[in-house]
Amino acid sequence: MSRKLTLEITVNGEAHDVLAPASATLLEVLxxxxxxxxxKCGCNHGVCGACTVLLDGKLARSCLTLVANVGERxxxxxxxxxxxxxxxxxxRALIESGAVQCGFCTPGFVxxxxxxxxxxxxxxxxxxRRALSGNLCRCSGYVKIVEAAERLAERRP
Amino acid sequence: MEFVxxxxxxxxxxxxxxxxxxxxxxxxxxxxxxNLGLASPARLVSLRRIEALxxxxxxxxxxxxxxxxxxxxxxxxxxxxxxxxSLLAQAARVVAYPAVRAQGTLGGAVAHADPAADYPVVxxxxxxxxxxxxxxxxxxxxxxxxxxxxxxxxLEKGEIVTGIHLPAGPPDARAAYEKLSLxxxxxxxxxxxxxxxxTAEIAIGGCGPKPLLLSxxxxxxxxxxxxxxxxxxxxDPSDDQRASGSYRRKVLPGLIRRAVQAAMxxx
Numbered sequence: 001m002s003r004k005l006t007l008e009i010t011v012n013g014e015a016h017d018v019l020a021p022a023s024a025t026l027l028e029v030l031x032x033x034x035x036x037x038x039x040k041c042g043c044n045h046g047v048c049g050a051c052t053v054l055l056d057g058k059l060a061r062s063c064l065t066l067v068a069n070v071g072e073r074x075x076x077x078x079x080x081x082x083x084x085x086x087x088x089x090x091x092r093a094l095i096e097s098g099a100v101q102c103g104f105c106t107p108g109f110v111x112x113x114x115x116x117x118x119x120x121x122x123x124x125x126x127x128x129r130r131a132l133s134g135n136l137c138r139c140s141g142y143v144k145i146v147e148a149a150e151r152l153a154e155r156r157p
Numbered sequence: 158m159e160f161v162x163x164x165x166x167x168x169x170x171x172x173x174x175x176x177x178x179x180x181x182x183x184x185x186x187x188x189x190x191x192n193l194g195l196a197s198p199a200r201l202v203s204l205r206r207i208e209a210l211x212x213x214x215x216x217x218x219x220x221x222x223x224x225x226x227x228x229x230x231x232x233x234x235x236x237x238x239x240x241x242x243s244l245l246a247q248a249a250r251v252v253a254y255p256a257v258r259a260q261g262t263l264g265g266a267v268a269h270a271d272p273a274a275d276y277p278v279v280x281x282x283x284x285x286x287x288x289x290x291x292x293x294x295x296x297x298x299x300x301x302x303x304x305x306x307x308x309x310x311x312l313e314k315g316e317i318v319t320g321i322h323l324p325a326g327p328p329d330a331r332a333a334y335e336k337l338s339l340x341x342x343x344x345x346x347x348x349x350x351x352x353x354x355x356t357a358e359i360a361i362g363g364c365g366p367k368p369l370l371l372s373x374x375x376x377x378x379x380x381x382x383x384x385x386x387x388x389x390x391x392x393d394p395s396d397d398q399r400a401s402g403s404y405r406r407k408v409l410p411g412l413i414r415r416a417v418q419a420a421m422x423x424x
Binding site: 003005021022023025044045046049052055058059060061063064065066068069071112115130131133134135 | 158159160162181184185188189191192193201203205206230253254255256257259260340341342
């Protein structure tokens, strides 16, 4: 049995006190304690990308991140991506391109693309494909997702 | 399970001195193994807060001292014309996926020593040295001696990989890393790291429990193919879900030639 720890983590700009076993992943805490179920659990060992979040703006698998090891790093989940708006530009682009099928992988793709566009405003197809290489879509809707990102790259000033 | 996050190496050594304690570096392999029930440490010692394990320092001779907690993403950004650093940066760019590269570390991957991983191969080719700390002090082990088998290294109980010393490589030498995998980000079926000066230092991953080394290989097509074919006969690659051992033997000579030729055309 894992010893329980009292921790403070900051998620989407809000500080939360959590009581969790030392072995709990950030993914478990997000979904079961904080009710942030937009982050999905697919494979639970770092391959599928459905649980991707940002830690201080850097991509991270929340299933491979122990909540005890988050520390002072700010967590951003899919719920924090749009902020005050209805949807972020990345989300809007995916909707407009019909790049969502069952939707299970979509939060991870949105986070991966958000990280890409934060670093590179006008990525080309190769950069987009590289940025998405760690996200699996089992509906295999990759073409539409890449097209959505390309359209967004063209549209941005 | 207990979790501790010391800020100094001394405190980390103390925390490690119990049964069933493990270091947590970037967690990209260890946490996956914990989630799958393949690892269940009684205590985890997070190395995240230890400043002494961070940073890349360039030495006067062009070699690099790289802190163990340096991430793959940080290594991927290394711009260097020297063969050793160039080889490591090329490998870092093809380790797993962007999210894993942002969190996973050089020291973690080295200590984990997955036989299909990228760094054991490049550190063997580049004749790097692994720096190992413990309460008894620091010792240095050549990468060519450090990797001993499947998840087996020269690390002893209570020791921590604190850094890597990466030689620049011979003047005017060039380097290339060729990784054959099913999809981008997967582990290699076979990988080849080459440092090419007047002759080539070539390390091969995926064809046995630890990296194989071909030293001072001639650069002609015939010499490369002959060395590859000789190695293909004597090596013992396993059959797994990615490829059969006989497939690995078959692609090995061509991949060796491709790595050396890629190095020769790099500027």
